[in-house]
Amino acid sequence: MQQIWQGILQGLRLLFTGDPALWRIILLSAKVSGAALLISAVMGIPLGAILGLVKFPGKRLIQAAIYTGMGLPPVVVGLAVYLLLSRNGILGPLNLPWVPELFTVPAMVLAQVILATPLVAGYTMTAVAEVDPALRLQMQSLGASHAQSLLAVLREAHLGVIVALVGGLGGIISEVGAVMMVGGNVEGSTRVLTTAIMLETRRGNFDLAIGLGFVLLLLAFLINVGAAHLLGKEH
Amino acid sequence: MAPVFRLESAKKSYAGRTVVDIDRLEIDPGEFLAIVGPSGAGKSTLLRLLNFLEYPDSGKIYYAGQASSPALPLELRRQVTTVFQRPVLLRDNVENNVAYGLRLRGLRDCHAEVRAVLGRLGLGKLHRAQARSLSSGEAQRVALARAIVLQPAVLLLDEPSANLDPYNIGLIEDMLREIHQAGRTTVLLVTHNIFQAKRLAQRTALMLEGRIIEISPTSEFFENPRDRRTRAFVNGEMIY
Numbered sequence: 001m002q003q004i005w006q007g008i009l010q011g012l013r014l015l016f017t018g019d020p021a022l023w024r025i026i027l028l029s030a031k032v033s034g035a036a037l038l039i040s041a042v043m044g045i046p047l048g049a050i051l052g053l054v055k056f057p058g059k060r061l062i063q064a065a066i067y068t069g070m071g072l073p074p075v076v077v078g079l080a081v082y083l084l085l086s087r088n089g090i091l092g093p094l095n096l097p098w099v100p101e102l103f104t105v106p107a108m109v110l111a112q113v114i115l116a117t118p119l120v121a122g123y124t125m126t127a128v129a130e131v132d133p134a135l136r137l138q139m140q141s142l143g144a145s146h147a148q149s150l151l152a153v154l155r156e157a158h159l160g161v162i163v164a165l166v167g168g169l170g171g172i173i174s175e176v177g178a179v180m181m182v183g184g185n186v187e188g189s190t191r192v193l194t195t196a197i198m199l200e201t202r203r204g205n206f207d208l209a210i211g212l213g214f215v216l217l218l219l220a221f222l223i224n225v226g227a228a229h230l231l232g233k234e235h
Numbered sequence: 236m237a238p239v240f241r242l243e244s245a246k247k248s249y250a251g252r253t254v255v256d257i258d259r260l261e262i263d264p265g266e267f268l269a270i271v272g273p274s275g276a277g278k279s280t281l282l283r284l285l286n287f288l289e290y291p292d293s294g295k296i297y298y299a300g301q302a303s304s305p306a307l308p309l310e311l312r313r314q315v316t317t318v319f320q321r322p323v324l325l326r327d328n329v330e331n332n333v334a335y336g337l338r339l340r341g342l343r344d345c346h347a348e349v350r351a352v353l354g355r356l357g358l359g360k361l362h363r364a365q366a367r368s369l370s371s372g373e374a375q376r377v378a379l380a381r382a383i384v385l386q387p388a389v390l391l392l393d394e395p396s397a398n399l400d401p402y403n404i405g406l407i408e409d410m411l412r413e414i415h416q417a418g419r420t421t422v423l424l425v426t427h428n429i430f431q432a433k434r435l436a437q438r439t440a441l442m443l444e445g446r447i448i449e450i451s452p453t454s455e456f457f458e459n460p461r462d463r464r465t466r467a468f469v470n471g472e473m474i475y
């Protein structure tokens with residue numbers, strides 16, 4: 001019990017004295033998951049919007065794939081990306097310039113993009129589909145072109161899109177399976193919050209592990225407070 | 236004078252059931268036409284067709300001489316607007332809801348126009364209110380405001396006073412009369428209230444199972460109907 005309290009105090013001290021190792025890990029986590037979320041947003045928001053609005057053959061299949069993707073176990077994604085990028089894998093041996101190497105930041109971003117895109121697309125799809133279908137015709141009646149009426153629907157769904165982004169970020173900032181497998185937890189280059197917590201716990205460095213855990217919780221909390229603030233402004 | 240709308244054998248079906256089936260109908264520029272008829276007669280569907288939101292499955296609807304189709308240019312579409320039976324407002328304040336159509340037309344600064352219309356409809360104090368917080372009667376007046384602020388050539392109204400109290404019904408009826416007299420606006424009013432049709436319209440039509448049964452000058456329609464079904468409807472004796 002005492003050890004835990006000491007750990008918490010020590011963790012907080014490291015955090016607030018600006019311990020460089022700790023802060024490097026925090027910043028890398030933010031960088032990897034931030035970049036992954038940005039890419040996922042660019043792909044997932046339009047995809048979700050189209051699926052929420054447009055009818056086309058095969059839509060149900062894509063929807064089912066997205067729902068499956070929303071629950072992908074991170075380790076499985078890690079394994080897939082590992083097999084894709086490894087030297088003996090699928091893309092690895094081709095030495096293509098745009099294919100990232102294993103145990104690098106871009107490889108971790110790739111894995112997290114695969115995890116977050118279905119989340120962003122799925123939540124966006126739901127939000128867009130929930131907008132009253134009568135809205136589009138009414139906006140067209142007021143003079144909106146087809147594109148303008150679609151835009152109105154998207155704007156109407158923007159709260160849901162915020163939820164989609166928070167959901168996507170929540171899904172990747174706290175996952176450990178994928179970043180561990182494709183990042184490798186290399187000190188100073190691919191060590192992020194979750195992998196560091198695992199390592200430090202195993203080593204018995206509970207103070208550092210607790211400090212890191214505290215930061216992760218704080219981050220998740222801040223993200224949700226920010227989102228709640230955005231959502232709250234509308235009501 | 237060339238008619239604003241001309242319908243020729245215009246038919247619309249949903250899932251194989253014909254909902255609108257109008258052999259011939261001409262609507263004159265500047266006229267005030269009321270359409271009455273029982274629930275499910277196809278009145279709202281007819282308005283969607285006239286607003287180019289849907290297209291006839293067969294036959295033609297001409298607006299200003301041009302056939303309604305997805306290719307109808309936006310400038311022509313923008314001359315016609317509808318106040319819907321169940322208005323859906325944007326998740327925004329009242330003012331922005333009313334400004335929406337004007338902004339689409341490139342008008343950035345439209346405070347004055349918006350405020351004026353809101354004032355006329357007794358909504359002056361609500362301009363900053365969130366649309367979602369309005370009562371249904373207020374929402375209905377906002378829907379009317381966002382349409383008439385556009386000064387459309389054709390105004391289609393689907394039960395615009397269904398949720399209103401007598402004072403507000405009087406208010407919007409005065410306003411519709413004014414718009415009609417001042418702006419050479421063609422007005423089509425769908426209403427369940429035959430007294431409202433009597434008060435406002437120059438011509439009245441009875442719609443039944445997708446067809447126009449009778450269309451005549453309002454006084455004739457009510458006092459001397461040609462069709463026995465019109466007589467039954469006007470006397471409240473129609474059995475659906």
Ligand SMILES: Nc1ncnc2c1ncn2[C@@H]1O[C@H](COP(=O)(O)OP(=O)(O)OP(=O)(O)O)[C@@H](O)[C@H]1O
Pocket residue numbers: 249250254272273274275276277278279280281320
């Ligand atoms: N999008 C649609 N899909 C299928 N059926 C429809 C659709 N729109 C209307 N209908 C059907 O067409 C018929 C006419 O509907 P419409 O809304 O035009 O009637 P209405 O005269 O406006 O009735 P009310 O007075 O109750 O508003 C109804 O039987 C309705 O169920």
Ligand SMILES: [Mg+2]
Pocket residue numbers: 278279280320393
């Ligand atoms: Mg109707």
